[in-house]
Amino acid sequence: MLLSGCSIEGFGKAFGNFGWPSRGVSLQAHKMYDLWIASVIAALIVGIFVWGLIFWCVIRYRKRGDELPVQTRFNMPMEVLYTVTPILIVAVLFYYTAIVQTDVDKLSKNPDQIVQVTAFKWQWEFDYRDGMGKDANTVASTVGSADVIPLLVLPVGEKIRFEETSKDVIHSFWVPEMLFKRDVFPGSARNVFEATLDKEGRYVGRCAELCGTYHAFMQFELVAVSKDKFDTYLTAKKGGATTQEAMAQIGFTGKEAYAVTTVPLNTRRQASGWNQSNTVAAGK
Numbered sequence: 001m002l003l004s005g006c007s008i009e010g011f012g013k014a015f016g017n018f019g020w021p022s023r024g025v026s027l028q029a030h031k032m033y034d035l036w037i038a039s040v041i042a043a044l045i046v047g048i049f050v051w052g053l054i055f056w057c058v059i060r061y062r063k064r065g066d067e068l069p070v071q072t073r074f075n076m077p078m079e080v081l082y083t084v085t086p087i088l089i090v091a092v093l094f095y096y097t098a099i100v101q102t103d104v105d106k107l108s109k110n111p112d113q114i115v116q117v118t119a120f121k122w123q124w125e126f127d128y129r130d131g132m133g134k135d136a137n138t139v140a141s142t143v144g145s146a147d148v149i150p151l152l153v154l155p156v157g158e159k160i161r162f163e164e165t166s167k168d169v170i171h172s173f174w175v176p177e178m179l180f181k182r183d184v185f186p187g188s189a190r191n192v193f194e195a196t197l198d199k200e201g202r203y204v205g206r207c208a209e210l211c212g213t214y215h216a217f218m219q220f221e222l223v224a225v226s227k228d229k230f231d232t233y234l235t236a237k238k239g240g241a242t243t244q245e246a247m248a249q250i251g252f253t254g255k256e257a258y259a260v261t262t263v264p265l266n267t268r269r270q271a272s273g274w275n276q277s278n279t280v281a282a283g284k
């Protein structure tokens, strides 16, 4: 009866989400979060039960004399218990993990939005596409630079298909608040995943695969907005507006037209650039 007032989310929040940043901002993230918290609860129950048994044994069977008890009593049932119990635990965890993973990896036939994520050393390009696959056309595009963090503006409540490709090495697309990352491969390997955002907001994104000297520069920002705002944004982009001009059209003006969750890292091009005659080598 006491437990009926609890929710997995409430329990997770009370304990700092057990290491996750939040419950996430997509439907897929919520499922992974719930699986994680439920697994922790199961682990705690097993843990408390085992600690109980240990302390009970320590007290109940403490030393009573110098005579050694029989060393093999109950050894067969114990061995069986030691084998069967972990298999059961793993089987249950595997079952729920498989369900959530299948769901997170599920691709639909008709996604509402298709965005191609192109990673390169050391920036991101986001292309809004008119269809699926590498032969579809780009209808609007945003590319980051050393001075401007690229924004990935997407609608909430719609199935978004992310198609990933890299121009050089392996990178990894990661929005911590989506509780999800996926490697971005060069060549013909095209990683695809789908997500449905359900919380408007601005979330930092990063490259999660060490890809070279300026790996840490590979940041972007996911801007989750309402469907109406997204349509306005995309129409403006299609009409030739810059990302910042299009952002202004949906109410993000001034500084808000740029990333708010992160800033470009200092390239120190002037201070430590190569091939410049009047500079000092880095480290001097």
Ligand SMILES: [Cu+2]
Residues within 6 Å of the ligand: 119, 170, 171, 172, 207, 208, 209, 210, 211, 215, 218
């Ligand atoms: Cu990278």
